[in-house]
Amino acid sequence: MSAPSDSRPSARTLDIIRQLVAFPTVSRDSNLGLIEWTRDFLARRGVPLRLTYDAEGGKANLFATLGEGPRPGLVLSGHTDVVPVDGQDWTLDPFAPEERDGRLYGRGAADMKSFIGTALSWTDDFLAAGLDHPIHLALSYDEEVGCIGVRGLLRDLREQGLQPAGCIVGEPTGMHAVVGHKGLAGYRCRIRGREAHSALTPQGVNAVEYAARLIVYIRLIADRLRQLESRHYGYDVPHSTLNTGLVQGGIAINVVPRDCEVIFECRYLPSTDPRAVLDEIRAYAERELLPEMRAVAPEAAIAFEQIADLPAFDSDAAAPMTRFAQALADSRAAAEDEGRGRYVAFGTEAGLFQRAGMATVLCGPGHIAQAHKPDEWIALSQIAACEQFMGRLAQGASGFGAVGPTPSP
Missing domain, CATH: 3.40.630.10 (Zn peptidases)
Incomplete structure (x- = not known):
């Protein structure tokens, strides 16, 4: 040619x-x-x-x-x-x-x-x-x-x-x-509590509320990465980031929700191990959230699943x-x-x-x-x-x- x-x-x-x-x-x-x-x-x-x-x-x-x-x-x-x-x-x-x-x-x-x-x-x-x-x-x-x-x-x-x-x-x-370019790790977290009539709220375990606490913790890690992670100024955002993009849970205003699903992602620098980030989030759930939930509902559970892996x-x-x-x-x-x-x-x-x-x-x-x-x-x-x-x-x-x-x- x-x-x-x-x-x-x-x-x-x-x-x-x-x-x-x-x-x-x-x-x-x-x-x-x-x-x-x-x-x-x-x-x-x-x-x-x-x-x-x-x-x-x-x-x-x-x-x-x-x-x-x-x-x-x-x-x-x-x-x-x-x-x-x-x-x-x-x-x-x-x-x-x-x-x-x-x-x-x-x-x-x-x-x-x-x-x-x-x-x-x-x-x-x-x-x-x-x-x-x-x-x-x-x-x-x-x-x-x-x-x-x-x-x-x-x-x-x-x-x-x-x-x-x-x-x-x-x-x-x-x-x-x-x-x-950065990597992308995406995760789904399913939180299982216990349903109850909202008039009897203490008898239930509100999966949406525990999801909210988990989301706040994810944001705290994101803030720490923004403040303390080593910078790579080749990128527009020179540090790793976390984002909660989707939350679904509950069926009615007068029902303590049994289930909630949270989907979040980590866009990470090549020098950052996303598995360590997830391990920290999972450890928080097991240490701080599950004991409280199971004190009321022994069947309560929090499960993490990776849904995206782009190195x-x-x-x-x-x-x-x-x-x-x-x-x-x-x-x-x-x-x-x-x-x-x-x-x-x-x-x-x-x-x-x-x-x-x-x-x-x-x-x-x-x-x-x-x-x-x-x-x-x-x-x-x-x-x-x-x-x-x-x-x-x-x-x-x-x-x-x-x-x-x-x-x-």
């Missing part, structure tokens, strides 16, 4: 991106239309690939291998699902992409079908390049609802004995190499994978990033690839500020910069030879 201009990508790349955006792959729905289109696109070129499905068979990951080589390969990773458009004030059809004033509009244009489409557009070049390592394409489902699909993809690779050396996750970073991503500016991505990126972005690490506030699949032993970096076209909102868009110049990135990769840009598998933590 000929190199794009600095401001406009090739017609072929734009056509592929438009086709991907046109698939309404909202996380609650199937992504098979997009996956099967991609499967057929690659199969026509003789590319070996694997699909891994969810339990119901309505969603799938795709893992393809472009070329061969004596060294472990490089993964280009993207998620196929997008967030809903319900209730948003769009001025155009979110799944009928439109080009206006140097921008491409449509749900997923920024997050992150432009990266996937650009990588697919360079398939023939990767196949013809004769690289000494394969290029792998990894497309996942349900990233937006907890990075669910990629876990099955990684498990399948492990079972097949496949261990790529590195991974570029193409989330929208403005084509800057990003080396870190932190933590690399550095000097890592070979970071420097390799900087060498591939737009020269201006690479110059700005030289010698320093960039961090983002949002979570990605990068920590899971890193946990699987791959040297990982975030680098992709567009900006997160343009994603998840009405009239989502990406600048055509960003897609062009991503094409230049892929072009350097197809030309065998130096640096990947220094990247080796990362030992799993």
Whole structure:
């Protein structure tokens, strides 16, 4: 493929991106239309690939291998699902992409079908390049609802004995190499008390009230982290945070509620262990709350369940994978990033690839500020910069030879 201009990508790349955006792959729905289109696109070129499905068979990951080589390969990773458009004030059809004033509009244009489409557009070049390592394409489902699909993809690779050396996750970073984001641990706490008529309140155990005490304690830990935790000023919020996002309990004003459910999260710095935070919350419940509850109702209980586990991503500016991505990126972005690490506030699949032993970096076209909102868009110049990135990769840009598998933590 000929190199794009600095401001406009090739017609072929734009056509592929438009086709991907046109698939309404909202996380609650199937992504098979997009996956099967991609499967057929690659199969026509003789590319070996694997699909891994969810339990119901309505969603799938795709893992393809472009070329061969004596060294472990490089993964280009993207998620196929997008967030809903319900209730948003769009001025155009979110799944009928439109080009206006140097921008491409449509749900997923920024997050992150432009990266996937650009990588697919360079398939023939990767196949013809004769690289000494394969290029792998990894497309996942349900990233937006907890990075669910990629876990099955990684498990399948492990079972097949496949261990790529590195991974570029193409989330929208403005084509800057990003080396870190916080982790997310989400928990559900179910509190069981004892029902009673509100006129006989002392005979019951009010699950909502004990939930309130637990929530206050969670807030106290959050305040302590804000005041005392070591800072990481690469992040907008330079410390770990706790948030109680959902509380449900009770059936009527004149009934002492037996049950209450609390859902809370910890967004933690890579240096913080979320298990220690949960252990402290659980210890408080067992030490302070349960004895009081069981003095009235021996059957009372407090149970914690983890419902989200998105590990932190933590690399550095000097890592070979970071420097390799900087060498591939737009020269201006690479110059700005030289010698320093960039961090983002949002979570990605990068920590899971890193946990699987791959040297990982975030680098992709567009900006997160343009994603998840009405009239989502990406600048055509960003897609062009991503094409230049892929072009350097197809030309065998130096640096990947220094990247080796990362030992799993």
